[in-house]
Amino acid sequence: MLRKIKAGDEVAFGKVYQEYFPKLLNYIYSKTQSWFLAEEVTQITFVKLWKNRSRINEDLAIEIQLFRIAKTSLIDEIRKQNNLIAALREFSQQEVSSGVWDQIQLKEINTMLQKGIEQMPPVRKQIFTLSRIEGYSNKYIAEELSISIKTVEKHITLAIKQLRKYFLIFILIVQKLFFY
Known part of the structure; x- marks a missing residue:
């Protein structure tokens, strides 16, 4: 074998x-x-x-x-995970105004979203980007890529599931760090 x-x-x-x-x-x-x-x-x-x-x-x-x-x-x-927890702890100990905190959180979320999207298979990545980032309709995407609307919907569903998994570990770490 x-x-x-x-x-x-x-x-x-x-x-x-x-x-x-x-x-x-x-x-x-x-x-x-x-x-x-x-x-x-x-x-x-x-x-x-x-x-x-x-x-x-x-x-x-x-x-x-x-x-x-x-x-x-x-x-x-x-x-x-430990590196991320250490960075979050260090950051949480610093005094940051809420406006700056919001900007940093948004930037981090966008960075994580980009990393999650980059890990997708090429077609799923293309469909998700066209749909959720560029705002095109499923019908438009299906016509542009010469695929069915159901295929577009399936790829979007799979992309969202993949991103949920990607973000889940981050969320669990943050919860453990700040709420336990």
């Missing part, structure tokens, strides 16, 4: 994904008590496995390699 994945066999990768996704998800959840973070780290693990498949060690069990990738990915995500 390792040789097949290393050679780029998507079917073999799919089998490994099906077998180990639940195991990794539960492992990460047991460490974080967050299904959102567990799902994110598990997905990151498989993305890293696929992107770095040429460096797979054929002499080491796939399970060991997956759990190592998951562990380092979890550490990376926790560091990112």
Whole structure:
């Protein structure tokens, strides 16, 4: 199986994904008590496995390699969260007028929105930008891209779901920081 994945066999990768996704998800959840973070780290693990498949060690069990990738990915995500929490704490301790605070919040939200949009697949990104940023109707977008209105609606729904997930971790951190 390792040789097949290393050679780029998507079917073999799919089998490994099906077998180990639940195991990794539960492992990460047991460490974080967050299904959102567990799902994110598990997905990151498989993305890293696929992107770095040429460096797979054929002499080491796939399970060991997956759990190592998951562990380092979890550490990376926790560091990112801790850096964000530290920045928010430092910032919250500074005295800032409400007008400046509002501008900073708006700028941060816009930055996060741009990052979330950049992570979308190209067609979804294009449709979401045309709809929500540029304000075009679904009918106009469908005609311009030669697709159905239902397809436009589906991409917008998926884009919004993707952005909700992207913002959820930020919201959870802010709640934990300021309300607990």
